[in-house]
Amino acid sequence: MEASFSEPWVLHPTAQHTHTFIILHGRGDGGETFGRGFLEYSTTASGLTLPEIFQGMKFICPTARKGRPAMSPNSLLHQWFDISSLKDPSKREDLQVDGLRGTVQFVHSLISREAELIPPKNIILGGLSQGCAAALSAFMTLDLTLGAFVGMSGWLPFVGHLEDIIKTPVEEHPGGIPGFGEAEKRPGTRLQVANLLRKILGLEPFEPTTDGIPPPFQTPVLIGHGDIDSVVDIRLGKQIYETVVALEMDATLKVYEDFGHWYMVPEELDDIANFLFSKKAGVALEGWHSSGPPLPLPTS
DSSP states (O other), X not given: OOTTOXXXXXXXXXXXXOEEEEEEOOTTOOHHHHHHHHHTSOOXXXXXXXXXXXXXXXXXXXXXXXXXXXXXXXXXXXXXXOOSOSSOTTTTTHHHHHHHHHHHHHHHHHHHHHHTTSOGGGEEEEEETHHHHHHHHHHTTOSSOOSEEEEESOOOXXXXXXXXXXXXXXXXOTTOOTTSOOOOBOSOHHHHHHHHHHHHTTOOOOOOOSSOOOGGGGSOEEEEXXXXXXXSOHHXXXXXXXXXXXXXXXXXEEEETTOOSSOOTTHHHHHHHHHHHHTTSSOOOTTOOSSSSOOOOOOO
């Protein structure tokens, strides 16, 4: 494991291991606490949990390092990176870089370890709140195509700079990105977006490909957000969706009415299960469906 990251909490599959879902908790939480709540105590409308539906799936819930956040320096809590404002994550972006670099390297190492056991397209990455933001940063700089990305109640770090690239229809981005180096020739919008993120996070740039599509951008994305989220405003979740759509990614947005900051049970779990099933990112229990009476669990 990367320095000072503990071993993740793991819920092992009950059938032959075919898929892995790596899920990052929110700020101030922990891997096991979040994982047990999300995977063991939260059910779909069918009455089944995600592990009961996807019995060949391993679930990995890592824990962020502890630090003293800029927002409350007298506190000591688990966070994937420091941040000065959840209302406006674009403030003091310089505070976010060091933590994100360490977190992204850590998440990449978890994915690499799983990719030695199963095909990368059988790996799903996701997260909740700040865990979604951290997971997105790892996902969009990854040199692999995954089976799916699942984001809940989160935001995309440095999204304003990415939007600048997307919206600038010229061969050279004028002026560069403040604090992140001078302008460079644009090899293609998607490649430049990926390489800007990789540059910010201390990674080597992707080499141009014949199709111009960086590996992670071929991964389907699901974004879920409550429309009355008072912690991470829904406009930030919609901004994720609009950005990945502008990058021509296969993206789905689910908005949960009259719901705040968390994952909505059972609706959001239904949407996640259906998404993984429809994108062939998981092998569901035979006969499973997202509504109606619970299915009988198989007996051993």
